[in-house]
Amino acid sequence: MSLILDLFLTFLKIGLFSIGGGYATLPLIQQQAVVVHPWLTLQEFTDIITLSQMTPGPLAVNTSTFVGMRLAGMAGAAAATGGCVLCGIVISLALQHFFRRNQNQRAVLQLLETLKSASVGLIAASAATIIMIALFGVSSWKQTLHFNPSAFLLFLLALISIQKWKLGPMPILILSALAGCFFYL
Amino acid sequence: MHSWKKGLWLFGVNFYISMFTFGGGYIVIPMIRKIFVQQKQLFTEAELLEMAAIAQSSPGAIAVNLSVLAGRRTFGIAGAWISAFGAVLPSFLILALISSCYDAFRTQPLINACLKGMEAGVAALIVQLVADMSAAIFRQKQKLPHVILPVTFLCAFVLEIPAMTLLLFWCCVSLGISVIQHGKGSRV
Numbered sequence: 001m002s003l004i005l006d007l008f009l010t011f012l013k014i015g016l017f018s019i020g021g022g023y024a025t026l027p028l029i030q031q032q033a034v035v036v037h038p039w040l041t042l043q044e045f046t047d048i049i050t051l052s053q054m055t056p057g058p059l060a061v062n063t064s065t066f067v068g069m070r071l072a073g074m075a076g077a078a079a080a081t082g083g084c085v086l087c088g089i090v091i092s093l094a095l096q097h098f099f100r101r102n103q104n105q106r107a108v109l110q111l112l113e114t115l116k117s118a119s120v121g122l123i124a125a126s127a128a129t130i131i132m133i134a135l136f137g138v139s140s141w142k143q144t145l146h147f148n149p150s151a152f153l154l155f156l157l158a159l160i161s162i163q164k165w166k167l168g169p170m171p172i173l174i175l176s177a178l179a180g181c182f183f184y185l
Numbered sequence: 186m187h188s189w190k191k192g193l194w195l196f197g198v199n200f201y202i203s204m205f206t207f208g209g210g211y212i213v214i215p216m217i218r219k220i221f222v223q224q225k226q227l228f229t230e231a232e233l234l235e236m237a238a239i240a241q242s243s244p245g246a247i248a249v250n251l252s253v254l255a256g257r258r259t260f261g262i263a264g265a266w267i268s269a270f271g272a273v274l275p276s277f278l279i280l281a282l283i284s285s286c287y288d289a290f291r292t293q294p295l296i297n298a299c300l301k302g303m304e305a306g307v308a309a310l311i312v313q314l315v316a317d318m319s320a321a322i323f324r325q326k327q328k329l330p331h332v333i334l335p336v337t338f339l340c341a342f343v344l345e346i347p348a349m350t351l352l353l354f355w356c357c358v359s360l361g362i363s364v365i366q367h368g369k370g371s372r373v
Binding site for chain 1: 203206207212214215216219234235236238239240242243244245246248249250254257262265269273276277279280297299302303306307308312313314315329333334335338343345348349351352355358359360364366367
């Protein structure tokens with residue numbers, strides 16, 4: 001029981017301090033699950049990252065489920081995953097409530113406008129990183145780039161299908177997965 | 186729509202979206218946009234942008250936060266929790282299942298090829314999203330957002346400054362400007 005509580009509290013902490021999402025949270029999870037608690041070896045932790053890339057869902061959620069399952073079965077997985085998402089849910093609901101309440105305040109409105117454009121800027125940066133990974137096989141422009149022509153072709157085809165034929169996200173994902181089998185298998 | 190039907194729909198939609206959340210949480214934004222804004226017209230594009238900003242400024246997984254906000258907007262607090270459950274469940278079930286047969290899964294060449302293909306698809310979807318969202322920002326009359334967007338992009342991508350630092354910095358700038366403007370406004 002204390003292990004389950006510990007899992008819940010640790011992942012609550014990880015969830016609370018991971019702002020910005022994605023790979024920004026990795027060092028924090030590593031610190032908590034490998035260094036502070038002897039829950040995972042470094043190899044297992046690296047494996048989870050690979051696994052997260054292969055399965056749908058947020059990295060932090062995937063990691064918490066995996067760690068919880070390993071340590072305490074279904075109950076552990078539920079405790080860790082619940083702890084991981086709880087702070088985000090409560091805080092984003094509170095923020096939404098706050099912005100709705102104070103819609104007429106100029107300072108609040110300006111703050112929301114600022115956050116909106118900063119958010120698009122961050123999404124753009126993440127888009128650039130995703131392009132680096134997909135087309136050049138690296139996650140930072142500082143590393144050596146290996147241009148992948150077939151990935152570039154796939155990227156262009158997907159972009160054209162979105163613009164010209166107005167294909168939605170699901171068909172694009174399914175078609176690009178099929179194209180991946182064709183190109184890389 | 187009956188309320189239980191609406192709840193069920195919300196759960197199903199979030200479950201479905203979450204099953205396709207490959208390549209980071211941002212892919213959820215175009216999916217929510219397609220279903221909630223374009224198909225069902227449950228809220229506007231501007232509201233989506235607002236939700237994306239809030240989801241990103243809150244801790245935790247952006248995909249889950251955004252699902253919760255969209256659920257809250259469509260079906261109140263109950264909708265928020267239904268969405269959260271629907272959004273977390275697929276990755277929970279898949280991971281719980283896979284944690285036992287991980288090695289067999291990792292070495293599947295078919296899965297690797299599919300994922301490699303999907304990377305390019307995700308990249309294209311996000312590029313389109315950024316183009317549309319940036320256009321919405323640059324259409325505004327206010328000048329400050331026109332500066333914030335590219336500066337944030339450069340700081341995050343080129344200088345690799347953490348998202349949290351950037352968001353905090355812009356919060357301070359925005360509040361600072363408000364204080365100055367308020368000082369001026371009170372005299373007029």
